[in-house]
Amino acid sequence: MKKTFAKLLLLTSLAATPFIIGGCDKVANSAKNLQSDWVGLDRRIEIYSCMSGKLLKVFEGDVRINPEDTLGTSLLVDGKKVNTNMCYIITEKGTKAQILPQ
Known part of the structure; x- marks a missing residue:
C-alpha cells in the first residue's frame, strides 16, 4: 500500500x-x-535614439541578452559584447538548422 x-x-x-x-x-x-x-538564435537588433527615434545601428547574427544588467543592457552579438542604454528592438528570425554527424 x-x-x-x-x-x-x-x-x-x-x-x-x-x-x-x-x-x-x-x-x-x-x-x-x-x-x-x-x-544559436538568429536575431536582428535595431538601436534607436530614445529622443529622436532615429535608427543608429543594426546588428544581425547570433544574439544573447544579459537580463542581469542594472544600468543599460548588454548583448552578445556573434561573440562580441555590445553595451547600450539606448532604445532597441530585437527581432528573432528563427533557429538555425543543425547538421547532425553521421
Missing part, C-alpha cells in the same frame, strides 16, 4: 513539474538563453 502511494505521488509530482516550472517567466527566459547558446 505504501509503495503504491509513493509511486502515485512520484508520478503526480513528475507530471505536475513542467506546468509549475513552465509558467515562470524567468525559467522561460533562461530556457531561451540556453537555446540561444546551444543552437
Whole structure:
C-alpha cells in the first residue's frame, strides 16, 4: 500500500513539474538563453535614439541578452559584447538548422 502511494505521488509530482516550472517567466527566459547558446538564435537588433527615434545601428547574427544588467543592457552579438542604454528592438528570425554527424 505504501509503495503504491509513493509511486502515485512520484508520478503526480513528475507530471505536475513542467506546468509549475513552465509558467515562470524567468525559467522561460533562461530556457531561451540556453537555446540561444546551444543552437544559436538568429536575431536582428535595431538601436534607436530614445529622443529622436532615429535608427543608429543594426546588428544581425547570433544574439544573447544579459537580463542581469542594472544600468543599460548588454548583448552578445556573434561573440562580441555590445553595451547600450539606448532604445532597441530585437527581432528573432528563427533557429538555425543543425547538421547532425553521421
